[in-house]
Amino acid sequence: GIQVEQSPPDLILQEGANSTLRCNFSDSVNNLQWFHQNPWGQLINLFYIPSGTKQNGRLSATTVATERYSLLYISSSQTTDSGVYFCAVTQTGANNLFFGTGTRLTVIP
């Protein structure tokens, strides 16, 4: 099956700092999503972004499908951004999402 690798595995930021999270995948995909899991375990979809760039407030994401990676940018981080960020992909021709192991972000005041 497809491999999904995320880096870094852990990240600690001072409030107000910016960060970039990376997702590499091993095969062509027709679906890529970024999720945030908050400290209470709730999973929220951030972006559907199989290619191109999208922005939503302080968050933006870019996927370069031909080079098989996606980046999630967090600007002016806040303590509420803490949690685990997952990248999930659907391999072209398949039906289901495969999740990476996540990046755990801790934003300290």
Place this chain on the structure above:
Amino acid sequence: DADVTQTPRNRITKTGKRIMLECSQTKGHDRMYWYRQDPGLGLRLIYYSFDVKDINKGEISDGYSVSRQAQAKFSLSLESAIPNQTALYFCATRGGDIKDTQYFGPGTRLTVL
């Protein structure tokens, strides 16, 4: 009201017991999924269903079974629970378009002693 609900939210059980986790959704989606999450790992797919008559195994279906009682309900059963099934379990739904996002329930934390 939440779009995807799971019951129970927490459960402690003993090895060998049968347990059922239930999921209900009000999104009107045909597609429903069960995942498990272990510490430090991403979510892994256990079973999925594209409609009431369609059930499919995911990556890690051994030791689990499911039932799709209606479009809105998808249950996960552990016939004989074992300690390595201790995990956080998520139900999710999705619309039929590949662009549709997945909506997750709040999770069920299961501990098997």
